[in-house]
Amino acid sequence: MAARLADSIRQESLTPSLIASLRRGEAAAGALLNDVYRQAMLRYCWGYLGTLDDAEDAVQEIFCKVLQGKSVPDNFRAWLYKVARNHCLDLIKMRGRRRDNRRLPTKTQPDGGLTGDLSRLVRRELHSRLGHLLDALSPDQREVLRLRYAENLSRADIAEVLDLPESIVKSRLYEGLVKLRQHASLMADS
Incomplete structure (x- = not known):
């Protein structure tokens, strides 16, 4: 719970900088996007795709789409989840697979x-x-x-x-x- 709260605070504080960097087309925007949203996007895509390898590939492709995009909406976080959801659903459809109903991976599960x-x-x-x-x-x-x-x-x-x-x-x-x-x-x- 504390880790999720820290991630949320971090996202809220860095997201305006990320949006500004993306709108200016700065090269550092990719690194900032990775730092702020990678773990959340990885967990989210893993829930749809069922394997960590597929989720990592999907996150790479999603981040490429975001970085190549012409516009960045004000509600960036919701937009990013929408892009990720649509991308994962497209992958599932292309592969002819259904969602596997596995429990979601969390970074809070102890070793x-x-x-x-x-x-x-x-x-x-x-x-x-x-x-x-x-x-x-x-x-x-x-x-x-x-x-x-x-x-x-x-x-x-x-x-x-x-x-x-x-x-x-x-x-x-x-x-x-x-x-x-x-x-x-x-x-x-x-």
Whole structure:
């Protein structure tokens, strides 16, 4: 949680500099784009594509598109997620593959070598339960929850990324959370 907050503060403070550099066509914009957004984009693309190698390739291609672009919108972060989403969906369509419903990778997962066997077993069980809970949601609800809680985007930004009215984003968030709470309470009883 603290790492995500630090990333968010860093993105907010460096994004105006990034936008200005991109608009001026400065060469340093690529390095700044990489520093500020690479980890978030890698995690986001990995969730769509299922492998780290595919996600790394996708992030490279997305950053190339951004750097070659003629205009940079004011709401850069939402626009970048939209570009990434569209790129990943295009890749999936080209390959004839569907999303694999795997749990999202996070940089907060501790290294297995640093914990004991019992801790790893408990963590695996919790991840398995969480996977089952997420599988119970519709793909639309999973996507909105992922953008909100894994990527920390606002409802307005999510609406922009998905080309939806904010009211629909709000309702999908609410419905998804209600379903998760329902299923979580059922699983706790078993």
